[in-house]
Amino acid sequence: MITFPNAKINIGLNVVEKRPDGYHNLETIFYPVKLSDALEVIEAEETTFSSSGIELDATAKNNLVYKAYTLLARDFDLPPVKMHLHKVIPFGAGLGGGSADAAFALKMLSDYFNLDLATTILEDYAAGIGADCPFFIQNRPTFAHGIGDQFKPVNLDLSAYEIVIVKPPFSVSTPQAYQNITPAKPDFNLLEIEKLPIEDWKALVKNDFEKSVFPQFPEIENLKNNLYEAGAVYASMSGSGSAVFGIFRHSPMNLDRFLPEGIFIYR
Numbered sequence: 727m728i729t730f731p732n733a734k735i736n737i738g739l740n741v742v743e744k745r746p747d748g749y750h751n752l753e754t755i756f757y758p759v760k761l762s763d764a765l766e767v768i769e770a771e772e773t774t775f776s777s778s779g780i781e782l783d784a785t786a787k788n789n790l791v792y793k794a795y796t797l798l799a800r801d802f803d804l805p806p807v808k809m810h811l812h813k814v815i816p817f818g819a820g821l822g823g824g825s826a827d828a829a830f831a832l833k834m835l836s837d838y839f840n841l842d843l844a845t846t847i848l849e850d851y852a853a854g855i856g857a858d859c860p861f862f863i864q865n866r867p868t869f870a871h872g873i874g875d876q877f878k879p880v881n882l883d884l885s886a887y888e889i890v891i892v893k894p895p896f897s898v899s900t901p902q903a904y905q906n907i908t909p910a911k912p913d914f915n916l917l918e919i920e921k922l923p924i925e926d927w928k929a930l931v932k933n934d935f936e937k938s939v940f941p942q943f944p945e946i947e948n949l950k951n952n953l954y955e956a957g958a959v960y961a962s963m964s965g966s967g968s969a970v971f972g973i974f975r976h977s978p979m980n981l982d983r984f985l986p987e988g989i990f991i992y993r
Contacts, residue, residue, distance in 0.1 A: 729834045730762040731826035733815045734861065735889070735964040735971045737882075737919065738931040740912040742871075749873045750909060753916055755880060756822075756861045756868045759889050759971075761992045763814050763827055765791065767834055770808035773799075779813040790828035790855055797851050798835050807835075816990065818897020820965025822862070828855045829862030869917055881920045888977050891992040892953065892985060893969040894945050903966030906938045924973065927960040935966045946970060949989065956984040 737755040744750050775786040815823030829852050836843040852859040857875040867882040914930040940947035953961040953972030961972040
């Protein structure tokens with residue numbers, strides 16, 4: 727069986743407050759996009775995990791796909807499987823690729839072995855892997871709050887637009903992104919985005935991490951400006967970076983002309 731875990735982008739990201747446990751409460755909208763990995767699972771004599779594509783930064787047994795299998799195998803009598811991940815979604819980019827892989831693994835294993843797990847049960851397993859992992863179970867536009875683990879569906883459809891994702895040849899770590907962040911209540915309520923024309927997003931829908939990341943990595947700010955120059959209606963860094971996305975009314979022509987060399991482009 728094969729499945730295609732897709733990435734997400736963050737439309738707006740507000741760092742609202744620091745919690746007593748040291749984490750931060752956030753508000754954002756997760757929006758699924760077409761950029762996808764490929765994950766295959768077949769029964770085997772022993773459980774193994776392998777990968778191709780982008781080189782992974784973790785050992786096989788530390789990969790979230792492997793963790794998804796072990797979580798289910800702990801509670802169900804699963805036979806051994808061979809899992810292979812072809813990695814396309816870059817990591818350290820704010821696109822949720824690892825969480826997507828794990829969530830899709832949970833869904834696929836449930837289907838493959840006829841576990842008939844309810845959506846809420848799959849989301850509980852996903853929550854044990856990562857805060858944003860449960861989003862990919864239902865995989866639909868969602869307002870996320872808390873530490874990014876509390877969800878509410880939003881009525882947002884960008885299918886009439888083209889979303890272009892660009893990434894510089896480096897990543898941004900979470901500690902780097904949180905440097906110089908001052909939590910604050912946002913001026914704009916992201917739940918109102920359903921009623922807001924996309925032309926107004928530029929002035930109102932902000933990613934707070936840009937305040938911290940852009941001074942450290944001006945190349946990322948330049949990419950955002952490049953996308954606006956190429957005709958984007960809205961552009962923003964996704965999550966804590968380093969990927970930036972642009973939303974276009976029409977497929978941008980000669981996009982390479984607006985971008986520096988060495989930039990990865992996903993359409």
